[in-house]
Amino acid sequence: MRHGYRKLTIGDIAERAGVGKGTVYLHWRAKHELFEALLMRESIALVDELLDELRADPAVIAPHRIFPRAFELTARRPLVAALITGDTDLLGKLASDSNLRSYKLLANDRGYQVLVRNGLLRGDLPSVQYALQAVITGFYFYDSLDPVTGARLDQGTKSQLLAHTIQQAFECAEPGRLEPAAAEFIALMEELADNYRKSIYSSDPGTG
Incomplete structure (x- = not known):
């Protein structure tokens, strides 16, 4: 957060962690792989928190509750917020990384289909996903x-x-x-979080 992607070096990270640079490279071949793993880890933490709330109260799946809640949780995780807004000052080239920017869980096509199919979002609009996502995106960007x-x-x-x-x-x-919508949504998000975890460790030579 202090230095941003461009200025931060593997040496800086190793020094702060109290290890040698070689130890870092045992797990990540390049700086961008380490940062991708960090952003995925932050995304998983947000998802896990949202899943806990959904399991405790399925009514959280209502669109007027789940999207604002995700908005609140994202505000507490500046790296995730930077990923959503494409903050190049903080994330550098990672801000436009298509793989990372695809990790917008609540904007996922399958998630919207769950909400429409269970009668929680209007299906009579030409593209409710586009319209709703445009509104949500505006809330993320408007302060800037x-x-x-x-x-x-x-x-x-x-x-x-x-x-x-x-x-x-x-x-x-x-x-x-x-309740059916919450159950489907939980399963979907668990699947996506598992994919993130696999992505984090797939490039780790230490796990081979």
Whole structure:
């Protein structure tokens, strides 16, 4: 967070970790592989936290709850937020890495299909996924466009505004099937998190 991807070296990382550079290279062949693993680890931590909440209360799957909650959790993890917003100052070339930027769990096609199929998102819009994702993306980006207004609102207020917008514009009028949707969504996110874990260690020579 202090130096960003471009300025930080493997030597810096090894020194902070109290090991030699060779030890770092035993696990990651290049700096970008280490950073990819770090970003995936942060994404997994966010997913795990969201999964715990879904398991405890399936009603969290309602769009006006799950998307604002993900927004709040992301705000606590600046590396994940930087990945979502494509922050080149912090992430350098990793900000445009197609593999990493594909890890937007809640924007995943299959996730939206779960919500529409279970009557939680309107299926009558030409592309509810596009429209909803455009709104959510605006909440992530708007502070950079208008930092003065953004500074006046705390994270909780922003999340409430996002929840209200989603509920009014995108949710179905009739109650949907919360528990089946939550079960499907949990299975999907567990699968994706497992894929992240495999990706983290697939390039680790020490695990061969």
